[in-house]
Every structure is written in C-alpha cells, then in structure tokens.
Amino acid sequence: MKVKIEKRTYTSEGKTYLFYIIFLATGLFFSSLLFLTRGINPFRALYGIIIGSFGSFYGLKETIAKAIPLILCGTGLVIAFKGKFWNIGAEGQLLLGAVAATYIALKFGGSGSRPFVLTLMFLAGFAGGAIWGIITVILKIKFGVNEIISTLMLNYIAANFVQFLVFGPWKGRTQYGFPYTDNFQPAATLPLIKGSRIHYLTLIIAILLSIASFFFINRTRYGYETKVLGENPDAAKYSGINFLKTMVLIMILSGGFAGIAGVGEVAGIHHHLTFPDQISAGYGYTAIIVAWLSRLNPLFVLLSALFFGGILIGGDIIQTSLGLPFATINIFNGLILLFVLLGTFLMEYKVSIIREKI
Amino acid sequence: MSENSKGPTILGKSKKIKLLELIDIYKEFPGVIANNNINLSIKSGEIHALLGENGAGKTTLMNILYGIYQPDHGKIYINEEKIEIKSPRNAIENGIGMVHQHFMLIPTHTVTENICLGLKDAKFFNPAINIAKKIIEFCDMFGLKVNPDSRIWQLSAGEQQRVEIIKVLLRGASLLILDEPTSVLTPQETEEFFSILKKLVDNGHSVIFITHKLEEVFNVSNRVTVLRQGKVISTVPIDQTNKIELAKMMVGREIVFNLEKKESTKGKELLDVKNLYVVGDKGNIAVNNLSFKVREGEIFGIAGVAGNGQRELVEAITGLRKIQKGEIKFLDKNITNKNSRDINEMGIAHIPEERLKFGTVPNFPIYENTILKNYYKKPFSNKMMINYYTVKEYSKKLISEFSVSTPSINIPLKLLSGGNIQKLILAREISSNPRLIVAAHATYGLDIAATEFVRKLLLVKRDEGIAILLLSEDLEEIINLSDRMGIMFMGEFMGIVSPKEVDIENIGLMMAGVKKIIGGAIESKN
Numbered sequence: 001m002k003v004k005i006e007k008r009t010y011t012s013e014g015k016t017y018l019f020y021i022i023f024l025a026t027g028l029f030f031s032s033l034l035f036l037t038r039g040i041n042p043f044r045a046l047y048g049i050i051i052g053s054f055g056s057f058y059g060l061k062e063t064i065a066k067a068i069p070l071i072l073c074g075t076g077l078v079i080a081f082k083g084k085f086w087n088i089g090a091e092g093q094l095l096l097g098a099v100a101a102t103y104i105a106l107k108f109g110g111s112g113s114r115p116f117v118l119t120l121m122f123l124a125g126f127a128g129g130a131i132w133g134i135i136t137v138i139l140k141i142k143f144g145v146n147e148i149i150s151t152l153m154l155n156y157i158a159a160n161f162v163q164f165l166v167f168g169p170w171k172g173r174t175q176y177g178f179p180y181t182d183n184f185q186p187a188a189t190l191p192l193i194k195g196s197r198i199h200y201l202t203l204i205i206a207i208l209l210s211i212a213s214f215f216f217i218n219r220t221r222y223g224y225e226t227k228v229l230g231e232n233p234d235a236a237k238y239s240g241i242n243f244l245k246t247m248v249l250i251m252i253l254s255g256g257f258a259g260i261a262g263v264g265e266v267a268g269i270h271h272h273l274t275f276p277d278q279i280s281a282g283y284g285y286t287a288i289i290v291a292w293l294s295r296l297n298p299l300f301v302l303l304s305a306l307f308f309g310g311i312l313i314g315g316d317i318i319q320t321s322l323g324l325p326f327a328t329i330n331i332f333n334g335l336i337l338l339f340v341l342l343g344t345f346l347m348e349y350k351v352s353i354i355r356e357k358i
Numbered sequence: 359m360s361e362n363s364k365g366p367t368i369l370g371k372s373k374k375i376k377l378l379e380l381i382d383i384y385k386e387f388p389g390v391i392a393n394n395n396i397n398l399s400i401k402s403g404e405i406h407a408l409l410g411e412n413g414a415g416k417t418t419l420m421n422i423l424y425g426i427y428q429p430d431h432g433k434i435y436i437n438e439e440k441i442e443i444k445s446p447r448n449a450i451e452n453g454i455g456m457v458h459q460h461f462m463l464i465p466t467h468t469v470t471e472n473i474c475l476g477l478k479d480a481k482f483f484n485p486a487i488n489i490a491k492k493i494i495e496f497c498d499m500f501g502l503k504v505n506p507d508s509r510i511w512q513l514s515a516g517e518q519q520r521v522e523i524i525k526v527l528l529r530g531a532s533l534l535i536l537d538e539p540t541s542v543l544t545p546q547e548t549e550e551f552f553s554i555l556k557k558l559v560d561n562g563h564s565v566i567f568i569t570h571k572l573e574e575v576f577n578v579s580n581r582v583t584v585l586r587q588g589k590v591i592s593t594v595p596i597d598q599t600n601k602i603e604l605a606k607m608m609v610g611r612e613i614v615f616n617l618e619k620k621e622s623t624k625g626k627e628l629l630d631v632k633n634l635y636v637v638g639d640k641g642n643i644a645v646n647n648l649s650f651k652v653r654e655g656e657i658f659g660i661a662g663v664a665g666n667g668q669r670e671l672v673e674a675i676t677g678l679r680k681i682q683k684g685e686i687k688f689l690d691k692n693i694t695n696k697n698s699r700d701i702n703e704m705g706i707a708h709i710p711e712e713r714l715k716f717g718t719v720p721n722f723p724i725y726e727n728t729i730l731k732n733y734y735k736k737p738f739s740n741k742m743m744i745n746y747y748t749v750k751e752y753s754k755k756l757i758s759e760f761s762v763s764t765p766s767i768n769i770p771l772k773l774l775s776g777g778n779i780q781k782l783i784l785a786r787e788i789s790s791n792p793r794l795i796v797a798a799h800a801t802y803g804l805d806i807a808a809t810e811f812v813r814k815l816l817l818v819k820r821d822e823g824i825a826i827l828l829l830s831e832d833l834e835e836i837i838n839l840s841d842r843m844g845i846m847f848m849g850e851f852m853g854i855v856s857p858k859e860v861d862i863e864n865i866g867l868m869m870a871g872v873k874k875i876i877g878g879a880i881e882s883k884n
Contacts, residue, residue, distance in 0.1 A: 219746070221739050228730070231719045237678060238708070238716045239730045240699025 006350045016347055020295070023343030027336040034331055040322055048321055049314030059313055061196035065269070067309030068199065069094065069261035069280070071206040073287030074294065074301040075213050076129075076257030081296055082217055083250045084230035089136065089151030090258040091284025092158030093129035095276055097259025098266045099162060100128030102181055102273040105188035105266070106170070114187040121188060121263050122205070129259020132158065133251035141244050155284065159276035166273055181273045190268040199268025202260070209257060213298035216253075226250050258284060281312065282330075289337040292344070308333070375453045375532045375564065376402045376437050383432035385418055392418040393429070394588040400533065405555055405565045407575040407596075410585035411608060411663060411831065416568050419585070420535050423566075424456045425449040455531025457522040459538045465511040469493070469504055473525050489528075496524050500557045516547035523554070527563075534558065535566045540574060541665065552578045570608075570663050572601050572870040584608055605866035609833055620821060622841040625654030628794050628825045629675070634684035636667070636674045636849075644670035646849035647684070652794065657816065657826040659840030659857070661833055663869055667849035668829050669711060672798050675827070676708040677701040688794065702731060707792035709783055711799045711829075713776070717783045720772035724764060725753035727771045728786050760785040761811075777808030784815060794825040801835060813839060833865065847871040 032042030053063045073090040080087035101121040108117050132154055139145040165181070172182035190199035217223040225246045229236045236243070265279050266272070273279065290308050294300035315329025378400045385393040392415045400406050408416050421427045423434070425443040434441055436452055443449050449456070463472050470490045477489070493506045502520045510518060519539060526534060540548045555565055555578055567579055575582050576596060583593040584607040591607045629652040638644030644667040652658040662668055673679035675686060677698035686694050693701050702708070710716035718727050729738050729749055737748050753767045762781045764774055771779060780800065787795065797816065801809040816839060820826055830836050836843055837857040844851040845868040852868035853860075853875030860875075867873035 219743050221734050221742065221744055224726070224733050224744055227722070228719055231721050232715075234716045235719050235730060238698065238710060239733075240677075240697055240702060 004352050006352070016295075019343050019347050020340070023339045023346075024293075024336070027339030030339070031332045031335040034328060034335070035324075038324060038328075040324070045318055045322060045324075048318045049311065052317030052321075053310030053312075053314040059310075059317070061193075061198060062313045063306065063309040064203070065197040065199075065309075066312050067305045068203050068206055068264055068268075069283040070287055070290050070305035070308055071210055071301055072202075072261035072264070073258045073284055074290035074305050075206070075210045075298045076254035077287050077291035078294060078296045078298050078301060079213055079217065079226065079250050079257075080254040081291055082223075082230050083226040083247065084233075085137075085140075085247055085250060085254075086148045087133070087136070087151050087251065087254050088148055088288065089132065089154050089284070090254070090261075090287050091280055091282065092151070092155035093132045093255040093258035094262040094265070094280050094284050095155075095158040095162050096128040096132040096255075097125035097262030098128075098273060098279050099158075099165065099262075100124040100259065101263040101266055102165075102170070102184075105184040106181060109185035109188035112187060117187045118190065118201070118267070121267055122260060125259040125263030126256040127259070129255040129257070129262065130252040131255070132259075133255025134248055137244070137247040137251045141247065162273065162276040162279065166275065170273065172272065175272075179274065184267065184271045188267060189271050190264065192268065197269055199264055202264030202268055205260060206264075207302065209260075210298045210301050213253070217298065222246070222249055258287075286312070286333060289333060289340070292337065292340055311336075374402070374562070375400075377435075378454075378533060378564070379435040379438075380419075380423065381433040381435065383419065383422060383429045383434075385422060385427060385429050391588045393422070393432075395432070396585070396588075396590050398583055398590065398593070400564050400566060402532070402562055402564050403559050404581060405559055405567055405579045407579035407582040408566055408568045408585065409570065409572070409575055409582055409604060409608060411570060411833075414585040414608075415588040416585055417537060418588075420456065420537060420566065420568060423449070424454060424535060450526075450529050450531065453530060453532040454535065455526025455529060455533070456535040457519065457526060457537065457539060459541060461515075461518050461522055463510045463518060463521060466509060468507055468509050469513075469521050469524075470506045472510060472521060473528060477529070492528060493524060496527055500527075500554055500561070502554060514547070515542040516551065519543070519551065520554070532562070533564050533566065535568070537568045538570075539567070540569065540571065548574075570870075572604055572872060575604065576601070601870070601872050602863065602867065605870050605872065606863050609862060609866035609869065619817060619839075622656045622820065623823075624656050624841070625823060627651045627653050628689060629827065630685075630687040631675070632685045632687070634671070634674065634686065635682040636670045636679060637682050638667070638670050643682075644849050645674065648849065648851060650844055650851065650854060652825045652827055654793070654825050655820055655823045656841040657820050657828050657839050659836035659843035660827070660829045660846055661836045661843055661865065661869060662831075662846035664831055666846045668798070668846055670849075671846075672708070672711070672796055672827075672829060675701075676706060676796055702790070705791070705793035707787035707790055707795045709780075709787055709795065709797040709800050711802070713779055713783055714772070718771050718779060721770055723768050724757070724771050724774070724782065725750045725767045727782065728753040728756055731786060732790060756782070756785040756789060777804045777811075780804060780808065780812060784812065788815070788819065792824065794827065795819065796827045796829075798829045799831065800828070801830070801832065833862075833869075837862075837865075845869055 028046070032046065035042040035045040051059070053059045073094060077087055077090055101124055104117065104121045104124045108120060136147050136150040136154065139150045140147050166179040170181045172180050174182050190201050192198060193200050217226065225241050228239060228241060229243065229246050261283060262279065270279065286308055290301060290304045293304035293307070311329065311333065315326060315332070318324050319326050380396060380398040383393050383396040396419055410416050418427065422429050423443065425445045425448050428444070434443060441452055443452060464475070470493060473493060474489050490506045496502060497504055502524055504517055504520050504524065510521070513521070519542070523534070539551065543551060559565060569575060579596055581593060581595050582599070582604065584591040584604060586608065631651070632649050634645050634648045635643060636645035646667070648671065650658065660668055660671070670679055674681050677696055677700070681695050685692060688704055688706060691704070693704065714720050719730065733739060733744060738744060738752070750767060757764065757767065760781045762778045762785065764778060774782070800816070801812050804812065813835065816826055816828065828836065828839060840857050842854060843857050844854045845865060847869065848871060852871065852873065855875060864873060868875065
C-alpha cells in the first residue's frame with residue numbers, strides 16, 4: 001500500500017467552502033473527545049459554549065467585546081500573510097500599542113479634551129504597533145533574520161517591557177502597590193455601550209479597517225504588490241517591485257492594527273496598563289487562527305473573530321459551570337487550527353491510497 | 359559480494375557488472391522523443407563518455423538506467439542476462455550507482471552519517487560506528503581523501519562529490535553514472551577527480567561520464583558515445599577520433615533555413631555592452647569581459663551550452679543582477695546597475711527563461727498577469743487604486759490579438775499550456791512598445807505551432823525596427839533567426855559571427871571552447 005500525494009490543479013470556490021465547513025465540523029468533533037476524557041458529555045460542553053457565548057444577551061455582549069481585538073489583529077495578520085510575511089508578533093504589537101496609548105493617557109489625560117486625547121491615543125497606538133512591526137522587516141531585509149523568529153521574540157520583549165513599566169517607572173501612586181499605572185482620566189477612556197464592555201469606537205474602527213483592508217488587498221496598487229510578493233517573489237523582482245517598501249507598508253498596517261487593538265484594551269476595558277497577560281489574553285496568537293479561518297479575506301475576519309470571541313467566552317463559562325481547566329479551551333482552539341490547516345492542505349493536494357497488487 | 363574483488367567488502371548483495379547493454383531504448387515525453395532507439399554497451403574497466411548538447415537525451419537515458427524513468431520499450435542486459443530496473447533501489451541491487459549533478463547530502467550531518475542514511479546494514483542506534491572503518495578502507499583504496507567526521511557544510515564541492523562516490527561504492531555499485539561531475543569543480547579538483555576515476559576503473563569498476571566538454575572526454579575516457587536529438591550518432595574509441603570530428607557530431611545537423619527572412623535594415627546602435635563582468639550565484643565569474651552591440655532592426659543571437667554565463671548576462675542587462683565591472687549603455691544612457699523597473703521603462707522588454715518562475719504569478723488569474731509589469735501605470739491604475747475594469751478589457755484585447763486560447767480571463771494562469779503562457783508573456787512584453795526585447799529561451803518546451811508563432815513574431819518585430827537579443831540553446835533557432843550571433847563559452851564570446859558566413863563545424867568548436875575567432879575577423883560588416 002502506498003500513499004500518493006498530488007497537487008490539485010484547481011478547486012472551485014463552492015467546493016472550497018464545503019471543505020472548510022467539513023473540516024471545521026471534524027475539528028469540533030475531535031475536540032469533543034477532549035471533553036469525554038474528563039467524563040463530560042461533549043454535547044453538553046458544546047451547548048454550554050454556544051449558549052454561553054451567543055445564546056444569551058450577556059454572553060453576546062462579552063463575545064463582541066472579545067471580538068474587537070481579534071478583528072483588528074486578525075485583519076492585520078491577513079495583510080501580512082497575503083505577502084507571505086509570517087507575522088507571529090501581533091501579541092507584541094498589541095502590547096506596544098497599549099504602551100504608546102498609556103503614555104498619551106498619562107501625559108495628556110488630565111488636560112486635553114476627550115476627542116483630542118482619544119485621537120492621539122489611537123494614533124500613538126497605531127504608531128507603536130507599526131514600529132514594532134517595521135523592526136522585523138528591517139531585520140529580515142538587511143540581516144536575513146527569519147520573521148517568524150523575530151516577531152515571536154519581540155513578543156517576549158514587549159511583554160517584559162510592559163512588566164518593567166508597571167513595576168517600575170509607571171507604577172501608579174494611587175494603586176496601593178499593585179503593578180498598575182494610575183487609572184486613566186475620563187478623557188482618556190473609551191465610551192462603552194451601556195451595560196456592556198463593548199467600546200464601540202474601537203469596534204467601528206475595527207469594522208471599517210477590515211472593509212478598507214479588503215479594498216486594499218483587492219483593489220489597490222499596493223495590495224497587488226503585496227500579493228505578487230507573496231505568491232511569487234521572483235516575479236516580484238522581475239516586475240521591479242521594491243521589497244523593502246512593500247514589506248514596510250504591510251507591516252505598518254499589520255502592526256498598526258494590532259496596536260489599535262491594544263489601545264482599545266487599555267482605554268476601553270482596563271483603564272490602566274497592567275500585566276501583559278491581562279491586557280491581552282493571547283489575542284495576538286488567537287488572531288493567527290482567526291486569519292487562517294477567514295481564508296485570508298478581511299471581510300470573513302469579522303465572522304471568524306466573532307466565532308473565536310465566542311469560543312473564548314464559552315471557554316470561560318464552561319470553566320466555571322463544568323469545572324474544566326482553562327487550558328481545555330486552548331487545546332480546543334489548537335485542534336480547530338490544526339483541522340483548518342489540514343483542510344487547506346487537502347484543498348490543494350489530493351491524497352490517494354494505492355493498493356499494490358501482490 | 360564479488361568473488362574476485364580484491365577491495366574492501368562492500369555492503370549489500372550486488373553483482374559485478376562485466377558487460378552492460380542497452381538495446382533499442384525508446385522514451386517519449388509529450389511532444390518530444392527524448393530517446394530514440396538507443397543502443398549502448400559498457401564494459402568493465404572502461405570510462406565511457408556520453409557527449410551531447412543539452413536536450414540531446416543524455417540525462418533521460420541515465421535516468422532510465424538508474425530506474426527513475428521506465429522506457430517505453432527497449433531492453434537492458436547485464437552480463438548477458440535480461441533485467442528490469444524499476445526503481446533506483448533496483449538499480450543499486452544490480453550494481454548501478456549514480457552521482458547526480460546536484461549533491462543529495464545533508465549539510466549539517468557528518469560524512470559518515472550521510473553515508474549511513476538509508477543503508478540497510480546500518481544499525482538503528484549509532485549507525486555510524488561500523489561504517490566509519492569501511493569508509494576509511496575505501497578512501498585508502500581509491501585515494502578519496504575525506505575525513506569521515508567532518509560535516510558536509512565544511513567540505514568543498516570536490517570533497518562532497520567524493521562523499522557521493524563513496525556512498526555509491528559502499529552500496530556495491532560496480533558501474534558508476536556521473537552526471538556532469540566536473541561542472542562544480544575547480545580545475546585542480548577536476549585533475550584529482552580524474553585520477554580517482556582512473557583508480558576506480560583499474561579496480562574493475564566501470565564509469566559512464568556525462569559531459570558536454572570535449573576537453574575532458576579526451577583527458578579521461580576510453581570510448582565516447584555522441585547523442586544528438588535523442589539518437590546515438592556514433593560510438594568511437596577515443597584514440598580513433600579528434601575534437602573536430604566530435605564537435606561536428608555533437609551539433610552537425612542539417613540546418614534548414616525554413617523561415618522567410620528579409621535582409622535586416624540595421625539602424626543605430628541601441629544596446630552597448632562594454633567589458634562586462636558579472637558574478638554568478640556561486641561567486642564564480644559568470645560573464646567575463648564581454649563586449650557587444652545590438653542595433654535597431656537586428657536580431658543578435660547568443661548561442662552556447664547552458665551554464666556558460668547566458669543567464670547571468672540576461673539578468674545583468676535587465677537589472678536583476680549586480681554588475682561587477684564594465685558598463686551597459688542603452689540609447690546612449692548608462693543603465694549599469696539600474697533597477698529592473700527603470701530599465702523596463704526605458705524600453706527594454708524581457709522574456710524570461712523560466713516563464714512560470716519569473717514571468718508570471720501562476721496562481722493569479724490571467725488578467726492580473728497581464729499587468730505584472732505595468733500595473734502602476736495609467737490607465738491601469740492611478741496613484742492608489744487599480745482600475746480592474748480597464749485591466750480586464752485590456753486582457754481580453756491582448757488575448758484575442760495574440761490568439762491565446764483560454765476559456766476565460768478569470769482562470770488562474772497555471773491552467774494554461776506552456777505555449778499559451780508564453781504567448782501571454784510575449785503579448786504583455788511587446789505591447790509595452792519596447793525598443794529592445796531580451797528573449798531568453800523563448801521557445802523552450804513549446805510545441806511546433808507555438809514555436810513557429812514566437813519565431814515569426816520576433817521576426818516581425820525586428821522588421822519593425824525593434825532590436826532583439828535572443829538567447830537559446832537551440833542552435834537551429836539562433837542560426838535561423840539571428841542576423842549576427844555571439845558564441846558564448848565560460849562567460850566569454852568565442853566569436854561574433856554572421857550565421858550565414860560561418861559553418862556549423864566552427865560554431866560547434868566555439869561552443870565547446872576549442873576554437874576562438876579573434877575579435878571581428880569574421881564579423882560581417884554592416
């Protein structure tokens with residue numbers, strides 16, 4: 001018996017989606033087995049996740065709040081991945097955005113008007129994330145450092161930098177020794193939808209950016225350059241596309257969007273800078289799955305971000321109601337990514353098993 | 359194991375090959391007969407050179423012998439016993455070993471570890487332990503100097519080749535196939551390599567030595583077989599022939615002048631290349647002090663065996679590779695080391711040699727491929743947005759003008775046939791109204807109809823006053839199309855000649871680097 005793997009020549013759009021749904025379902029099925037190992041009926045667990053995240057008013061509000069950073073980071077990653085720039089660093093870029101916004105909030109929060117301070121915070125957050133992104137491009141082009149390594153490492157640097165700030169120079173005088181910065185003045189906080197944690201300004205920005213990114217990729221010169229670079233770097237060279245310029249642009253956008261997500265978290269949810277793992281519950285990493293699940297289409301990021309927002313909330317819910325460790329939901333996420341990747345592989349390759357006659 | 363071998367014990371059970379015969383080997387690929395009833399026999403203790411141009415069928419034949427391809431028909435005999443070789447493993451069992459042109463070694467592993475890889479006799483744990491001794495035995499016997507404990511990345515190309523040779527010897531090969539073994543070696547390494555070969559055959563091994571360098575054939579081999587267009591032209595003992603005869607056999611086909619061609623109306627000089635030096639991928643000097651000019655309305659052909667600097671020359675002219683020394687002028691402006699977009703905008707179009715790798719984005723729909731070079735220009739795009747309506751209309755126009763056959767402009771380019779992809783590239787490049795077209799292997803792999811389409815198109819453009827720099831391994835194409843031609847060998851021109859005034863024999867000698875026609879002696883005067 002032999003396994004033969006062949007590249008498919010062409011898969012139609014409809015078939016592609018069918019494949020996706022099948023593999024998503026298979027992923028869900030296998031992750032259910034995880035619940036079985038703990039003696040919990042998987043249907044009950046999945047039911048708990050769905051009801052907890054989408055089935056109740058409270059759950060839905062929380063799901064949307066969680067989806068905001070995922071939309072932003074996910075959209076940014078889609079742009080980078082379109083150019084085959086493997087940005088694993090949305091987490092760090094988000095934190096740098098949060099740091100930049102916090103700086104503005106602490107400096108101008110008491111004096112400026114709210115629209116002024118918030119605008120400045122968003123701009124600073126975008127710039128913070130963008131700078132964190134550009135560093136990796138320069139490392140790649142000038143020194144040949146693989147971007148997967150550099151973006152990942154910069155996540156740790158960003159996280160430790162945030163810790164350094166909240167334990168050190170930025171430690172709040174009014175926080176009773178907790179490692180928080182002082183709470184932001186009202187002018188530096190984002191308005192919420194009443195009775196929820198949805199900082200709607202960031203949500204609107206996120207939705208607009210994801211629509212804009214769709215047009216960026218599919219309608220603009222720079223989107224075209226990004227795609228050529230990603231699909232065939234040799235052809236990009238032949239066409240005279242400037243690698244440095246294009247990569248810097250996509251990482252400004254990719255890192256910048258993650259930075260905005262960081263602004264939303266500090267100005268909308270926490271109102272101060274604190275431990276890195278509280279500012280971002282791994283949004284930068286979950287966004288990788290969000291981006292893949294969207295098939296690198298920024299409009300579908302809206303859906304897949306909502307889906308994963310729901311899973312995060314559902315995870316919280318079953319953690320308390322069924323007594324499962326939070327790690328369960330991480331395994332759950334991981335399995336879904338694995339199956340989506342498997343689905344992508346099987347969409348591009350045909351695997352057939354050949355029985356040899358004896 | 360062979361009973362009369364004096365050497366160290368080999369691993370595995372394989373037989374001593376006293377006589378290998380290939381009878382009527384025939385292999386057809388879509389559109390081309392790679393091997394047309396080839397007969398070949400190799401005796402033990404012989405170095406047999408296989409000589410031919412690229413595409414003559416040498417590699418196909420050896421891949422059949424090594425079990426990578428199956429022949430459509432034909433028989434293989436070893437020691438007068440008919441055998442079938444279904445896979446490389448089969449070939450090894452029959453005592454046939456092959457050293458590929460590109461080494462198949464793992465750079466971070468040691469020599470011993472690489473040799474053990476896939477060896478059946480190696481132990482599961484610490485496989486290298488017994489093998490190292492055997493390696494040293496072999497090294498001593500054949501003068502293969504290699505340290506079994508060094509890692510591959512620390513070794514020179516010559517040493518890596520020795521590792522490959524030890525690898526096949528240890529697996530019991532008594533016939534070694536070496537595919538262009540000297541192409542990666544320095545002259546000193548080549549000398550050493552030849553002495554290793556001689557020791558091997560003294561020991562009763564036999565060697566098939568694939569090459570297109572005449573010099574080497576005379577240095578080392580006992581007999582030589584010349585292949586041309588998939589056929590054996592002749593097999594002769596080396597002491598009964600000479601370089602001129604072999605060169606003639608290699609290229610000396612009847613050239614049919616089957617294209618109608620007007621006398622070229624040469625205009626002013628467009629491209630002026632002066633004392634150009636370009637470094638290749640391996641740091642070697644690929645283009646060595648090259649000078650030539652191309653005028654309006656002429657086709658300047660560059661002939662030569664692949665790997666003599668043609669690719670690097672094209673890349674230097676089109677801005678894809680750095681120029682070390684020298685100067686390129688186009689329309690009296692210096693374009694040395696300008697980037698490819700600036701050069702393109704000045705009016706140099708480029709039909710690249712690997713059309714899927716460079717010329718296109720295979721996963722993009724056809725319409726996005728038609729604007730690969732000019733997507734940023736009006737009317738296709740303004741400062742920001744691409745106008746896809748205009749792009750699609752433009753694609754439709756190109757497709758009908760150049761009769762590219764496709765069901766739609768929305769399908770991915772990779773679904774088109776090679777001929778249609780090439781037509782699309784030509785359409786894109788020619789419609790940018792260039793003054794000079796650099797066409798590298800423009801008809802490579804195309805069927806007859808598409809080849810003719812491309813050739814005629816190039817001639818039409820020439821008559822319109824466009825300058826064309828044509829590179830091809832197809833000598834017939836160069837001779838048919840060019841008004842003047844340069845023959846390239848080791849990065850230099852062995853001569854710039856008029857195709858009509860030089861006989862094919864001399865071209866062959868120049869391609870093989872044997873003869874040089876000194877600067878312009880035969881070059882036709884305008």
